[in-house]
Amino acid sequence: MSLAQEILAMAKGAEMTAIVAIGSTLIGAVLAFAFGIARVEGGRLLSWLALIYIEFMRGTPLLVKLFWLYYALPLVGVSLDPFTTGIVGLSLNIGAYGAEVVRGGLQSVATAQREAARALNFPRRHTLLHILLPQAVVEMMPAFGNLAIQNLKDTALVSLISIADLTFRAQQIRNLTLAGARVYSMTLVGYFVMSLLVAALMRFLEIRARRGAAFAHSAHG
Amino acid sequence: MTGPLIEFRDVGKRFDRLTVLDRFCFTVQQGEKVSLIGPSGSGKSTVLRILMTLEPFQEGTLTLGGISYHQPHGRGPFKASERHLREVRRNVGMVFQSFNLFPHMTALRNIVEAPMAVLGLGREEAESRALELLRLVGLLDKKDHFPAQLSGGQQQRVAIARAMAMRPRVLLFDEPTSALDPELVGEVLGVIRMLAHEHDLTMLLVTHEMRFAREISDRVCFFDSGQIVEQGSPDRIFAEPAHPRTRAFLKSVLAESRTA
Numbered sequence A: 001m002s003l004a005q006e007i008l009a010m011a012k013g014a015e016m017t018a019i020v021a022i023g024s025t026l027i028g029a030v031l032a033f034a035f036g037i038a039r040v041e042g043g044r045l046l047s048w049l050a051l052i053y054i055e056f057m058r059g060t061p062l063l064v065k066l067f068w069l070y071y072a073l074p075l076v077g078v079s080l081d082p083f084t085t086g087i088v089g090l091s092l093n094i095g096a097y098g099a100e101v102v103r104g105g106l107q108s109v110a111t112a113q114r115e116a117a118r119a120l121n122f123p124r125r126h127t128l129l130h131i132l133l134p135q136a137v138v139e140m141m142p143a144f145g146n147l148a149i150q151n152l153k154d155t156a157l158v159s160l161i162s163i164a165d166l167t168f169r170a171q172q173i174r175n176l177t178l179a180g181a182r183v184y185s186m187t188l189v190g191y192f193v194m195s196l197l198v199a200a201l202m203r204f205l206e207i208r209a210r211r212g213a214a215f216a217h218s219a220h221g
Numbered sequence B: 001m002t003g004p005l006i007e008f009r010d011v012g013k014r015f016d017r018l019t020v021l022d023r024f025c026f027t028v029q030q031g032e033k034v035s036l037i038g039p040s041g042s043g044k045s046t047v048l049r050i051l052m053t054l055e056p057f058q059e060g061t062l063t064l065g066g067i068s069y070h071q072p073h074g075r076g077p078f079k080a081s082e083r084h085l086r087e088v089r090r091n092v093g094m095v096f097q098s099f100n101l102f103p104h105m106t107a108l109r110n111i112v113e114a115p116m117a118v119l120g121l122g123r124e125e126a127e128s129r130a131l132e133l134l135r136l137v138g139l140l141d142k143k144d145h146f147p148a149q150l151s152g153g154q155q156q157r158v159a160i161a162r163a164m165a166m167r168p169r170v171l172l173f174d175e176p177t178s179a180l181d182p183e184l185v186g187e188v189l190g191v192i193r194m195l196a197h198e199h200d201l202t203m204l205l206v207t208h209e210m211r212f213a214r215e216i217s218d219r220v221c222f223f224d225s226g227q228i229v230e231q232g233s234p235d236r237i238f239a240e241p242a243h244p245r246t247r248a249f250l251k252s253v254l255a256e257s258r259t260a
Helices: A003-041 A044-058 A062-076 A082-108 A111-119 A124-161 A166-177 A180-213 B044-051 B082-089 B107-117 B123-136 B152-164 B182-196 B210-216 B234-239 B244-259
Strands: B006-015 B018-028 B033-037 B059-064 B067-071 B092-095 B170-174 B202-206 B219-224 B227-232
Touching: A003 A044, A003 A082, A003 A124, A003 A166, A003 A180, A044 A082, A062 A082, A062 A124, A082 A124, A111 A124, A111 B092, A124 A166, A124 A180, A124 B107, A166 A180, B006 B044, B018 B044, B018 B059, B018 B227, B033 B044, B033 B210, B044 B059, B044 B170, B044 B202, B067 B082, B092 B152, B107 B123, B107 B152, B123 B152, B152 B182, B182 B202, B182 B210, B210 B234, B210 B244, B219 B234, B219 B244, B227 B234, B227 B244
Parallel strands: B033 B202, B033 B219, B092 B170, B170 B202
Antiparallel strands: B006 B018, B006 B059, B059 B067, B219 B227
8 A cells, every 4th residue: 555545545534524523513503502592591391401411412421422323223223324323423412512602602691681682672582593692602602613623533433433534544554554653643633634724714703703793892983 | 541651559579588679659650750769779770670571579560551460469479471571561661771782783773673673663664763863862973883882871872762762651761870981971861851851751760860860850759778768849859858868868969979
């Protein structure tokens, strides 16, 4: 196996890692908002269900959850392919952490803003979507950035349920070439570069959110 | 309508163990301008916050514009349905001590948001209403500014315009100038003074600006320990207060403003 072939194989793995990371981060974000909003604005039942979800997902190892989805779920009649299993497991996992960020962000918006919205008689839905969330999202962005990077690194675990991601490819190549130092060094660099890209993207989104919210902190005009 | 616009009947309000209002009774006629004065913690702001449905109360009945809500004796915090509360709120607007503008919206958007989302006005109508109000408070040229780009006095004037855009029958002012630098107080009082000339608008003003209260009110209520200790025409309350606690309060406040 030539170096060029090695790099090509690793690139394919990196591509799979990227797909899994992007897919699970996006679905995770949807879950984060759904459960985070349920925690703060849902009735007692919804808030309670969201709490169970969050605590269960935060309190169990991702690897065990992936194994459970991969090995145990088929035994009760639901068989997912490895790719779907990986996306589902990662999304559920990161969604729970994200939900806590959404909860914290919503709660960080001053009570005064809720009271102003109430005094203007907005329906709750309008208050949430147009008053609270636009202010809260700005506060959430740095934490979302951390979670996106954490999720990218967590994708390495899907190699253990036979998804051919970067880690999976690295192991294959090492088994063939026995060049562990070179292969794993390249793998580390691969993850690092991808996480830099994620960090840059999240930073960009954060600045956009801040500008969109237009908290013009300029001097009194 | 013949009865009073606002009526508190035996309203009891407690925060945990602390009783803020006890068998509190208070009526306001449509179009009346009433100032609530008194030491801090005497329950004046709580009265406004109950009217705005920001605070639940435990006992008694509150009637506002013919709509009542009440809590039978001895039961927990009242749980009027959100729909019912929204019905009550339609008649009331509030101006807060700390303005509470929405920081992510321009002045104009702050004002049009509720008329569009709550009253269902079209953008054009909402904007023409908002621009008229901005002109009234003297901030037409600031319509595209965000709150952080405005001075405190300007923010409060936008906040007054925002409340007025909902055309409330009752407008509540909760210490509207207390958070302002002294040199900005005048411009806000000027706007409130202008509104006080609106015949049909009912105004309740919690304030420490005694001269202003005297000037614009039809009636002044002196609060102490959750009770209206004394009320009457501003001239009588300020010139010849009957109750010793009113006298003591006015004396201390006036002494303060002399040293300031």
